[in-house]
Structure formats: structure tokens, C-alpha cells
Amino acid sequence: MAQVEIDLEKASKEQLLYANVLEKGMYIGLLALFVTFIIYVTGVLPLRIPMEELPKYWQMSSTDYLHIAGIESGWGWTKLLGYGDFLNFLGIAFLAAVTIICYITIIPTLLKKNDYVYATLAGLEALILLLAASGLLAAGH
Amino acid sequence: MKKWGGILFVLLCTALLFLIFNDPALATDAAEGAAAADPIAEHAWWFWPLVLFVVTFLMGIFAVLGGVGGGVLYVPIISGFFPFHLDFVRGAGLLVALTGALAAGPGLLKSSLASLRLAVPVALIASTCAIAGAMIGLALPTNIVQIFLGVVIIFICILMLTAKKSTFPDVQESDRLSSVLRIYGVYYEDSMGKDIDWKIHRTPIGLLLFVGVGLMAGMFGLGAGWANVPVLNLVMGAPLKISVATSKFLLSITDTSAAWIYLNKGCVIPLMVVPSIVGIMLGSFVGVRALKVAKPNLIRWMVIVILAFAGIKALLKGLGIG
Numbered sequence: 001m002a003q004v005e006i007d008l009e010k011a012s013k014e015q016l017l018y019a020n021v022l023e024k025g026m027y028i029g030l031l032a033l034f035v036t037f038i039i040y041v042t043g044v045l046p047l048r049i050p051m052e053e054l055p056k057y058w059q060m061s062s063t064d065y066l067h068i069a070g071i072e073s074g075w076g077w078t079k080l081l082g083y084g085d086f087l088n089f090l091g092i093a094f095l096a097a098v099t100i101i102c103y104i105t106i107i108p109t110l111l112k113k114n115d116y117v118y119a120t121l122a123g124l125e126a127l128i129l130l131l132a133a134s135g136l137l138a139a140g141h
Numbered sequence: 142m143k144k145w146g147g148i149l150f151v152l153l154c155t156a157l158l159f160l161i162f163n164d165p166a167l168a169t170d171a172a173e174g175a176a177a178a179d180p181i182a183e184h185a186w187w188f189w190p191l192v193l194f195v196v197t198f199l200m201g202i203f204a205v206l207g208g209v210g211g212g213v214l215y216v217p218i219i220s221g222f223f224p225f226h227l228d229f230v231r232g233a234g235l236l237v238a239l240t241g242a243l244a245a246g247p248g249l250l251k252s253s254l255a256s257l258r259l260a261v262p263v264a265l266i267a268s269t270c271a272i273a274g275a276m277i278g279l280a281l282p283t284n285i286v287q288i289f290l291g292v293v294i295i296f297i298c299i300l301m302l303t304a305k306k307s308t309f310p311d312v313q314e315s316d317r318l319s320s321v322l323r324i325y326g327v328y329y330e331d332s333m334g335k336d337i338d339w340k341i342h343r344t345p346i347g348l349l350l351f352v353g354v355g356l357m358a359g360m361f362g363l364g365a366g367w368a369n370v371p372v373l374n375l376v377m378g379a380p381l382k383i384s385v386a387t388s389k390f391l392l393s394i395t396d397t398s399a400a401w402i403y404l405n406k407g408c409v410i411p412l413m414v415v416p417s418i419v420g421i422m423l424g425s426f427v428g429v430r431a432l433k434v435a436k437p438n439l440i441r442w443m444v445i446v447i448l449a450f451a452g453i454k455a456l457l458k459g460l461g462i463g
Contacts, residue, residue: 010253010327010336018257022393023247030240037415051186051412055224058189058410061283062228066407074405088411089404092236096404098243099397106257117322121261125268125394132272132401 013113014106021105025098033091045084074135100129186412189223194416197237201424206435207444209301210392211421212238212364214444217294217451220287221458225413227283227290231362232408233417235400238364240418241425242393253328254386259341259379262322264391266348267355267365268398274359275402284459290361291456297367298449301441304371309337312378318344328383339380347377359399364392 011019039045049057049069057065066073071080080086103126110119131137197211200218204211216234220227249255278286315325325340341347350372358365369388373379379387403409 010329011251012257015250015253015257019247019250022243022250026243026247029243033415033418037411040411054186054410054412055184055189058225058229058413061226062232062279062406062408065226065228071407073407085411088415089409092404092409092411092414095236095240095243096397096400099394118258118261121265125261125265128265128269128272129394129398129401132268132398133405135405137272137276137402137405 014109014118017109018102018106021102022098025101026095029091029095029098031091032094033088036087036091040084040088043084045082045087047085048080048083049085097133100126100133103129189225190412190416193219193223193413194420197417197420198424198427201421201426202428202431203424203440203444203447204421205425205428206432206440208441209444209448210238210364210366210389211241211425212362212392212396213297213367214448214451215417215421216362217290217448217455219417220290221451221454225410227286228279228403228406228408229410229413231278232400232403232406233410233413234362234364235396235403236409236414237417237421238362238392239396239400241364241421242389242391242396244422246390246393249386249390252386253326254382255390256324256326256379256383256387257390258322258326259324259373259383259387260391260394262324263348263351263373263387264394267351267358267391267395270352270355271359271395271399272402274356274361275399276359277356278360278362279402279406279408284461286360287455287459289459291452291454291459293357293361293363294448294452294455298445298452300367300371301445301448305375306370306381307374308381310374310378310380312340312342314342315340316342316344326383328380330382337380339383341377341379343376343378347372350376355395358392358395359402362399362403365395366392 040047048071057069060068065071071077077086077089081090103122107119107122107126110116110122196218197215200214201211204214212234215237216230219225219234220230223230225233246255250257319325319341322344324344325338327336327338329335330337351369354365354368354372357363357368366385366388369391370381370384373384373387374381
């Protein structure tokens with residue numbers, strides 16, 4: 001990544017905190033994504049869906065794919081982490097969770113500054129993202 | 142310079158020809174009468190992920206040179222020319238856009254080009270609507286989404302051709318809402334060698350427009366930079382650099398919310414997602430280096446032509462013609 005000039009005067013404390021957490025989270029997530037993908041393609045762990053069968057699944061809708069492959073929607077993938085293909089979801093889910101962590105991290109800083117409006121907005125955003133992540137919101141064909 | 146332009150042009154043409162001649166629809170046409178050959182079954186499992194990697198690598202180069210996000214190129218091109226179902230393409234498209242935004246976010250925030258103060262209220266609306274958009278997009282029949290996608294992509298092409306940009310919009314006075322939220326800032330403008338103070342106006346209208354931006358981002362799995370920047374810059378009056386940087390950072394929040402809906406709905410196949418992310422990232426690195434020697438205007442035109450072609454293809458596919 002390119003060297004960034006940090007402007008401490010212009011960037012607020014919570015902005016820098018958010019940036020630092022985001023940076024660490026992004027690196028951890030990407031590393032997890034690549035490591036688990038290498039484990040997947042090298043066949044270190046057994047696969048839930050053999051690679052030769054994947055072309056059959058990626059042509060169907062996600063609803064049909066889940067149904068025919070016998071996979072639970074939502075967080076069902078966590079039960080299949082012993083399989084190389086589903087281990088990949090650790091890195092993907094972590095990358096999708098980084099922003100939630102960032103928002104939760106800046107709330108105490110905003111409260112210390114008596115910035116209650118932004119602390120509330122940050123809390124609401126974290127709740128909305130947690131709701132999306134929870135799997136409670138159903139959608140499908 | 143000419144040499145680089147030529148190389149890039151040849152690369153693009155090769156990729157296009159490769160895509161066209163590997164189009165499943167065309168392949169089926171060619172095999173018509175020959176026992177209805179299945180074009181997907183003709184290839185080993187690794188064929189399409191490998192082609193995906195090569196195409197997303199080229200996409201990464203052209204996205205940087207054309208000044209667009211990789212996400213907006215990904216969904217129409219991959220859904221138009223690859224055998225993957227639109228559900229998986231949208232899931233992968235969101236993760237591609239999300240990863241790019243996560244990678245750029247820390248630097249943009251630390252340099253004060255992206256404004257957290259501006260992003261927080263905007264993101265709250267955009268990400269909530271992106272969730273709704275994702276749910277609507279997954280509930281609608283695929284061909285309807287494909288038709289809408291085609292229309293939106295053609296609209297984006299028109300927007301790219303006609304939209305003006307304002308480096309330093311004239312904001313006489315902050316509106317009441319942005320004053321209450323204290324949305325203003327200062328950044329160092331390298332080209333002028335001085336600090337630039339900025340503030341915004343028309344905040345309620347801008348926030349309202351982000352309802353539509355969020356819905357589209359979620360429904361089509363597109364990165365929404367193409368819509369974020371005009372709203373932040375032309376409607377709300379943020380300087381162009383602040384608008385571009387805040388837009389990129391915003392994608393990390395908007396796409397997170399929609400990505401979770403797609404992830405929970407099983408629309409993620411790692412063998413599609415990881416080669417796409419790696420391809421776009423590597424392509425972006427090459428694109429940044431090529432930026433010094435390439436002709437941005439020519440590349441921008443080429444990107445618009447490719448995007449228009451993909452938009453028409455999506456429209457036809459949705460109508461059952463393509």
C-alpha cells in the first residue's frame with residue numbers, strides 16, 4: 001500500500017481511530033482470505049462440494065444451489081468450517097465485519113467529546129449492519 | 142506513450158474477442174445441431190475461474206485508467222459473458238467493490254481526503270437502503286433484475302458522457318442540517334500548495350438521493366461510486382477530491398450491508414470471489430503504473446464503449462433475446 005501522509009491536525013481523533021482499525025482489519029481479512037483459499041485449492045482439507053461439480057451449481061439461482069447442495073442459508077456455513085471450500089467464508093465474513101468493528105470502536109471516543117449526535121448515528125449504523133449480518137432478514141426468489 | 146497505448150488497445154481487443162468467442166450463448170449457437178453441446182460442461186472446473194482472473198485483471202487496469210470503480214464494470218461484464226448465475230455475480234461484485242474500498246479507506250481517512258463526518262449520516266441512509274435493495278433484488282425474477290441492470294448501465298454510460306464535475310463548487314453558506322451536524326473540513330490541496338476549507342449545502346436533498354443510490358447498490362451489486370460522486374460534488378457541493386475519496390470510503394459501508402444479505406443467502410462462491418478480488422487488485426496496481434503513460438481520454442472512451450456493450454447485452458439477456 002502507498003505511504004500515506006497522516007495529517008493529525010485535519011483528521012479528527014475518531015477518524016484516525018477508524019482508519020487504524022480499518023487498516024488492521026483489512027490486512028487480517030485479506031490474509032485470512034488468501035490463506036484459506038490456498039488451503040482450499042491445494043486440497044489440504046476435504047471439500048463439501050467437489051470442484052468438478054461447481055460448474056453445475058454456479059449456473060443455478062442461489063436458492064436452488066442451497067437447496068440442491070443441502071446447505072443452510074444464513075450462518076449455516078459455520079457448521080461446515082471443517083471443509084476446505086467453506087473455510088474460505090472465514091476471511092470473507094471477517095472482511096464484511098471490519099466496518100462494524102470500526103463503528104463500535106469510535107463510539108466511546110465520540111461520547112468523550114460529547115458528540116452525542118454522531119455517537120448515536122454510529123451506534124445506529126452498527127446496529128443496522130449487525131442486523132444485516134444476523135441473517136434475520138430473509139430474501140429470495 | 143504510443144507503445145503503451147498500443148499494447149493496452151491490443152490487450153483490450155484480445156480480451157473482448159476472447160469474451161465474445163467464449164460467450165456461452167454464441168458457443169451454443171455454434172454447436173447448434175451438434176447434439177446441443179453444453180458449453181460449460183466442455184471445460185474443466187478451473188477454466189472459468191482462470192478466465193475470470195484474467196478478465197478481472199484487465200478490468201482492474203482499465204478501471205483505474207478509465208476513472209471508474211471495478212465494481213461497476215464487474216457485474217455487467219461478468220453477468221453478460223460468463224456462465225455464472227446473476228445471484229453469484231452480484232455477490233462477488235459486492236465483495237470486489239467492498240475489498241477495494243476497504244483497501245483504500247485507511248489512506249483516504251488518514252490524509253483527510255475522505256471525511257468521516259460527511260460519510261456517517263450519508264452511509265446510514267445508503268446502507269439501510271442497500272439492504273432493502275439487496276432484498277428486493279434477490280426477490281425479483283432474475284430476468285427483471287437483468288433488464289433493470291441493463292437500463293442502469295446504459296444510464297451510467299450517459300452519465301459518464303454528460304456529467305460535469307466541479308473541482309471547487311461554490312458553496313456560499315452551509316445549510317442548517319450540515320451546520321448542526323458540523324459537516325465541514327479542511328484538506329491540503331497539492332496542486333495549489335495550500336489548505337482548502339470546505340463546507341456543504343443542500344444536505345436534505347443529497348441525503349434523499351442516497352436512498353436511490355443505496356437501493357441500486359444493493360439491488361445490482363454494483364459499487365456506487367458513479368452515483369456517489371455526482372451527488373456529493375454537484376448536489377451537496379463538496380470539493381471533487383473530497384467527493385471522490387469520501388465516495389470510495391462510503392462503498393466500504395454501503396457494500397458491507399448489502400454483502401451480508403448476499404452472503405446469508407448463499408450467493409458467494411469462493412472460487413469466483415477470490416480470483417476476482419486478486420485479479421482486480423493486481424490489475425489496479427498495474428493500472429496505477431500505466432496511468433503515467435496511458436491516454437486517459439482514449440481509455441475512458443473505451444471503458445464507456447465496453448460498459449455500453451455490456452449494458453445492451455444485459456438488457457437483451459433479460460428480455461430473452463441475448
